Amino acid sequence: MIIYGASGHAKVIIDIIKLMDGHSIDFVLDDDPKVKNLLGFEVKHQLTDDMKDEKLVLAIGNNLIRHKLANKLQQGYCSALIHASAVISENVNINEGSVVMANAVINSSTVIGKHCIINSGAIVEHDVKMEDFVHISPGSTVTGNVNIGKGTQIGAGATIIPGLQIGKWVTVGAGAVVLEDIPDFAVVVGNPAKIIKFNRIEDE
Template sequence: MNNKLLIIGASGHGKVVADIALRMKKWQTIAFLDDDHSIKSSMGLEVIGTSNDASSYLNECDFFVGVGNNETRQRIHESLNKAGANIPVLIHPHAIIGSQVDIGGGTVVMAGVIINCCTKISKGCIINTGATIDHDNYIREYVHISPGVNLAGSVVVGGKSWIGIGSSISNNVNITSECQVGAGSVVVKDITEPGVYVGVPVRRI
């Protein structure tokens, strides 16, 4: 671990990531990289370059990808990982993490989240504000669990899926990769085909 943290992405999601990093009090210096040259600072923190400058800081900084889009986050994260960057886990001090919970690098766990025991969350995920994830869940790589989502026990969410705000997933449900579940939806049985799903219970559209 380094005493400096660089966050790639200084817009909405990046701001929340920075706020969590500040509250964790693990880094002496936190700054941003952003490809929008008009952004000079965010959250009172300086934007010191673009994402192309990341390689210049590999030996002195930890890195975190503060980008909400799953595919973009994956691309940047994997590029940093290949370059040997140290990519930490960010957990808000007001999140509750149970026993035997495994969280992969580059995942952010936001305020009010509850993750119960024996759950695995892979790299590069977003577990957003107030979400609850019960026991024995498996959240695969680069998933976004939106604010207020509730996952019951033994749920599997496939890679790069996005579970919309306020959705609920019943216990023992498997959701395949690259799915989008609309806001307020309810999933009561397995989703086996990628696509967009909405409704109570969900249907594919």
């Protein structure tokens, strides 16, 4: 397996892989030529033809950069990586390239898209539908029957109440309490969460 990105996020993913049976790390890939090693793993700086059959995980915390890389790279992606301490219902569907970190909880009938991050201690309740490239930050809570659009970031410690529609490329600030639907590209903060501006993102 190749880890793309020699960042702090990659360090956490390395820890997850070390705890998973049947998974091993070949090397880390990063664009910065000054980075040579990450936690004892060699860092290379370009994909070559002999790597084309290797599975890859995008260890990039920024949703937009992760999205652009996934569209650019002609590479197969690994199945979901799940920390041994995560609690996940048998009725959950987690798609390729997604990562579930330590002490996260994902409850019944939830669907997680591709290249998502469910970060440390996050709670995703039952019947949540999450599109690709979403990041649920540490300690945040997404309650039941919430739909989250592509590329959205739920900030650390934020809470989303049940049944809401959260648009694509939304940013929910740390500690925000979301009580109503949020339109595409909105940035919301506070308790209750209010729109303060809109992201300018071209995602296609």
